Amino acid sequence: LTPSDVISPSPARTHQTRFVISPSGRPAALTGPLSLLRSGVLNFRELVRALLEIFVRPKFPPDNHETLYQFAARRFGRAVAENLMLPMATGIWGGGAESLLARHAFPVLPEMEIKHGSVVRGLLAKALTRKKQLPPSPSAQASQQWPKGLLSFPNGMQTLVEAFQENLNRWGKENQDCLEILQGQPVVSIESATNNRIRVNAAHEFDAVFWTAVPWKSQSLQWDIPEAAADWQRWFATPQHSLVVVNVAGRKSSRTQNGFGVLARRESTALLGVLFVHSIYPQHVPEGFYSYRVLIGGDRRPEAIGWSDEELRKYTLAELNRLELLDEHQEPADIQIVRWQNVVGIADCNHDERLKSLWRIQARYPGLYFAGIYKKGVGVADALQSAADAVQEWKMRETTLNQGKGA
Template sequence: MSKVVLGGGLSGLSAAYYAINKFPNQVITLLEKSDRLGGWLKSTRQDDGSIFEQSARTIRPSGEAGANTLQLLNELGLNHEIVPILKNSPAALNRMIYVNGKLHLLPNSLGSLFKKQEPFSKPLYRYFLNDVFATKKKIVDNDESLYSFVDRRFGTEIADYLISPMVCGICGGNAKEISVKFLMKSIFEKEQEYGSVTRGIIADFFNKKEKVTPVYTQLEQRANTEKWSVYSFKNGIETLPNALRKEVSSKGVKIDLNQDIQEIEVHKKSILVNKADGTVLLANHLISCIPALSLAPLLKKQHPYLSKMLSSFETASMCVVNLKYNKKLLQQEGFGFLVAPKENLPLLGVIYDSCCFPYEDSTILTAMLGGFKFNTYFNEKTTAEEVLSIVTKNLEKILNISDQPDNFKVSILNQCIPQYTVGHSKKIGLIEDYLRDNDLPLSLCGASYYGVGVNDVILSAKKAVDGL
């Protein structure tokens, strides 16, 4: 009996971890196409000790997925590596948007909801009152865009100034195309069932069952007591995949890098992984943790319907630019700012790394560009120098930073982040039905399917293994 994990990113390493713990006497093999593990998570330490992150840099401790990750970290012995950002810190409280040619601090307290604050034309509470009086709209196929839902329930300014920039920051996506179920599934379902979000919340309050006192793990208790907003690690986010690699290797998982897979044959009782070198790997189950678009061609010959469904998933490309200045340059501390799409800039947002994790007498920023607008501003001939020039010009315009960075790193990440467009949940359901109806020994997990965040991909790996 053996199992194959396809892909050595965070979801693949997590799947290997959960699989070897559940099946300690089975052969678990992890296949990775590249020469390294960790996927898009990459932390590069500079000569001066600062850390440049290629993609995600922080993790949220809240919710089911957040609790699961904290449990994993506890099992990996990473408790003392964690560096939290507390809820009362400027990096947690001060989040900004760039709209109408200016930076605006977003409301960050209960009291601020009752004050008029630019760029909004009225206090925020009045937008949320719209939901009380807005009429329910029956949605075709039980899905709509995030922008459409927020616009009709809470108003255009909330959709333009809050939701659209937030979606850019999370997945580089266009809120007018991204499914409402990507971020607001529960409140969308409340509206569809009760006629409004507010009535749904009230109904849930009166219909809720007796509250069960949660049992917190050691790290959850610490996160609650210390009031973490988000957290990372002393040596960067890549600490997590590195720890997983070390753990699964020590428990006997076989890790094969530089593996070029030509085709996967999925039968009812077995999996045949055909490699480019002519060898074949036999297993009784495969957990695919690679992007849907990468898996699709491997299944096309034997399962054309499944391949077609997988190939219909959408992705976006990003440019990530890390910059370091050897002096303090920011006029206001905070987590950073996001750019409203209506500004028509290539820049999606900028994270103030040196505010989140302070460095003495320096400013470290990470700029994100592209996303759903990537093809408007960039192409395969775009150079790192051109990307850097775009960033520095925008930083001068928005933050009044005219200095050239003392150190920088430009990463152009092609098709790096899935886009959960309208109809995504329906596609997932059809794929799950196909796997179940054909009794195929194939499980899917990772960012393509059940969430793009660090917590999401880890939990999807755990659920895939739990279902075996």
């Protein structure tokens, strides 16, 4: 798979509109400054404060421990941090705006402040650059840089598994007697072996091992080097959020809403946000049908991960009806529920030290590589880029080793 195989959200303007739950409890379209005023998301004074961001002096030197909430409050005012940035973080990470570091969560924002002195000036410069931008060169197109933001595949996320299976089968046919697939055997130990190899579960040796699971779910993993075990334990204190994803689908009605989705404010009981799948990825939904992907739990209601299917169903339908997204007289055709226990890690003020611990482990175990949503971000694009980076690390090491053998 390459970046050219993915699909980004529909570029149609009406399909890109974001909504946030207004003080009245109804979705308010974020189409511009005046929409914030009309919906009550910001009052006149708060809007003026936000528009004056271009005149706010940049912070030098930058505060590396500034949270996403603090950054937004400093640049745009507390109302923007509370009513826009906090809901945005809730929809992506299940909460944590007040502990997520800005440079990890949205690195482009502090980068704009550093480079242009203002986020608004940075956005204007980016827009001008985009207009003048030349088509990418073949070498740039060939590089493994995955698109940013939300993305999927034409046939859904199963494409990843199918591509992996296809490549594995092909490699197995070309390298018979070199492929062994172990199923249902959790990794319980990692040891260093001779010739810089990695021994897994005290029995299987490999030239390269790629670890993609979140570390805090493997707290019983044993290491033969005490310092590596101590570094691994640093990840166990990572703030974690559990999410429940409820997908509700049915025939469209007069209430079906187009757009990107709805962000939930702090006052929300358990709702984190709603994605309009039929609008974002129309190719994934049959013609004439809607599909809402509802996110529940996070730091709003951590115990929601333990709710029964019936409790989740009732809560989800009640919220969608409250937001006037469903026809209350028409039952959905399908409801699917998926639970993700402690899957989202928050990149807080200790995240840098956690990343350094992985580097130290890798230095002690040449051939061990880390990739996954716990390193740079929780999106599919972040995970794919993390995997591409890990493979690039492996290729560079292989090249270095081969050059050493030939010397």
